[in-house]
Amino acid sequence: MQVFSLATFRRVAALALLSVGLAIGAAQAQSTAPLSAAGQAAVDDVISKAADDAADAAIAANVHERFVSRFPGAPVTDVRATPYGLYEVNLGGDLVYTDEAVRFVLDGTLIDAETRRDVTRARKEELSRIAFDDLPLALALKQVKGKGERRIAIFEDPNCGYCKQFRRTLEEVDNLTVHTFLLPILSPDSHVKVRDVWCSKSREKTWDDWMLRGKVPPAATCDDVGGEVVALAQKLMVRGTPAIFFDDGSRANGALSLDAFKTRLDAAAQAAPKADARK
Known part of the structure; x- marks a missing residue:
């Protein structure tokens, strides 16, 4: 030049x-x-x-x-x-x-x-804003709380203490759809747990059992999505967990407090396209 x-x-x-x-x-x-x-x-x-x-x-x-x-x-x-x-x-x-x-x-x-x-x-x-609807949500767990009108996507590692803390915060929030991308980056055991959760009969329940109650996922084998999620995280410049993406495309890094999360959630719901407009 x-x-x-x-x-x-x-x-x-x-x-x-x-x-x-x-x-x-x-x-x-x-x-x-x-x-x-x-x-x-x-x-x-x-x-x-x-x-x-x-x-x-x-x-x-x-x-x-x-x-x-x-x-x-x-x-x-x-x-x-x-x-x-x-x-x-x-x-x-x-x-x-x-x-x-x-x-x-x-x-x-x-x-x-x-x-x-x-x-x-x-x-x-x-x-770092994204188009939420462009996320490959088929690679994520999906949990619907209440009507599920508000949406977030989270990248979590099974050995992430802050992720477990934020999971407890989510227990206090209703009317929410949570898409969880299982991101094995913290230790070799992370990939094992991601595989066992993804290959379980009830992925969402198995994940919550581990993250909230410390119940180790039973060993299982299948073609898990850990590698694809790692590639997605790199593309989105996710460098740690939890990484939270809101419906309006904004993000937050780290475990937000309940009040901070509700504030961000409400703001995102106001700014994001309405459900009817997304169809």
Whole structure:
């Protein structure tokens, strides 16, 4: 990738946008009703914004190039300007920040001092959103509580203590459908338990017996889905358990408290498509 100066890029952008202006002028010449002052101002605003956006994109491309040159092999997937005078560099889901010259790099959490908003966490949540209906739910256990109108999907390891803690929290929530992806990542025994649960006659009951009551799943053999779930988790950048996906595509990492879970659940239910619209 060639690195252009901002001045050079503005000249290139201006030439590209000139054709847009000529096309608009030609259209006006053929029209019996020329653009009003307000209409012309709107066209000028569009052209100006396009030029600014193109210039910003060029700067981000330059930052991308400089960052990779300083950190060879860095998995940079995107670079974008922030309202804080820094550039956000996406490293496959991990975020760092740098200046335009890439002289300094901030590897940590960016906090908005006025609002106390965790900018980094909010951005990561935005980037990690999914389309819930695109999840391969056939690979998951399914448990319906009450009407089951609200939905979540969870990635859990059978040897995850926080997952067991969250399972007890779920016991306090009604009107919920829970899709559980059995993710064997913590120990070799995890895969054994996932296989035994998946191959049991009553998967959901066997899972709850283990997670809530400590009853070891009976040994069983079949073609389990552990490998497919591991691949899915990697695709979704799930790096620990429990990982909770809500109906609106947002996610939470770790065992939420009951109040925090209910708050997220209600917010997701408001934002997610209604059941009738999903059919």
